Amino acid sequence: MNRxxxxxxxxxxxxxxxxxxxxxxxxxxAGQESIPAARVGVVDVTRILENCKKNKQWQxxxxxxxxxxxxxxxxxRKDLEALQANIKQRKPGSADYFTLMQEYEEKxxxxxxxxxxxxxxxxxxxxxxxxxxxxxxxxVTEMVAREKGLDVVxxxxxxxxxxxxxxxxxxxxxxxxxxxxxxxxDITEEVLTALDKVSN
Numbered sequence: 001m002n003r004x005x006x007x008x009x010x011x012x013x014x015x016x017x018x019x020x021x022x023x024x025x026x027x028x029x030a031g032q033e034s035i036p037a038a039r040v041g042v043v044d045v046t047r048i049l050e051n052c053k054k055n056k057q058w059q060x061x062x063x064x065x066x067x068x069x070x071x072x073x074x075x076x077r078k079d080l081e082a083l084q085a086n087i088k089q090r091k092p093g094s095a096d097y098f099t100l101m102q103e104y105e106e107k108x109x110x111x112x113x114x115x116x117x118x119x120x121x122x123x124x125x126x127x128x129x130x131x132x133x134x135x136x137x138x139x140v141t142e143m144v145a146r147e148k149g150l151d152v153v154x155x156x157x158x159x160x161x162x163x164x165x166x167x168x169x170x171x172x173x174x175x176x177x178x179x180x181x182x183x184x185x186d187i188t189e190e191v192l193t194a195l196d197k198v199s200n
Contacts, residue, residue, distance in 0.1 A: 038151040041187040042178055043141060046158040048188060049133060053196045058129055062122070069118050076111045080104060140195045144187055153187070154178050 049055060083104040090097040145153045156178035163169035 039149060040185055041145055041148065041150040041153045042181040042185045043153060043155055043191050044158055044186070044188045045137075045155040048137060048192050048195065049130075052133075052137075052192060054133060054136070058133075062126070065122070073111065073115070076107065076114075080107055080111070083107065136198055137191070137195060140198055141187075141191050144190050144194050148187065148190070150187075154181070156181070 083100060087097065087100045087104060090100060141153055154177065157172060157176050159172045159176055161169075163172060
């Protein structure tokens with residue numbers, strides 16, 4: 001290939017490369033233009049879960065259950081104290097002494113077993129309740145987001161300072177994903193209102 005032919009070949013390659021680059025850039029630009037900016041909303045998860053009517057109703061029921069259990073245990077403790085006082089009046093080693101000791105130990109074992117039962121019961125009920133409430137919260141958030149034409153909803157947690165403990169503070173910091181948002185992006189009130197309507 002002579003020098004003139006080589007120059008023509010190099011020129012053709014450069015033109016082809018330039019054409020490919022232009023097409024590539026146009027493709028990127030077209031792709032960027034075809035993807036609209038996402039509309040974003042923000043909800044305060046802690047505020048909604050703590051202040052919704054459904055949670056308040058649950059708290060009232062849970063408090064009533066705890067009060068009832070406390071009264072039950074208070075009566076059981078009184079019975080044990082009365083048995084202890086009665087045992088002290090008996091002659092150690094006598095038939096009455098052993099009978100009362102047996103009754104005391106049996107009632108004490110029942111009290112301990114019932115305490116374990118209630119702890120497990122209340123823990124499981126609270127977990128089931130929170131899972132159900134959170135499921136409703138997510139569904140309502142999606143509904144509100146669709147009504148407002150939002151593409152993404154971010155959840156933020158209320159960070160109260162000073163925190164009760166360092167562990168609570170570190171946990172809050174680790175779970176806090178939204179550090180700032182414009183007030184107009186916040187849809188907490190709309191979600192809370194919608195969740196209360198579903199709760200009724």
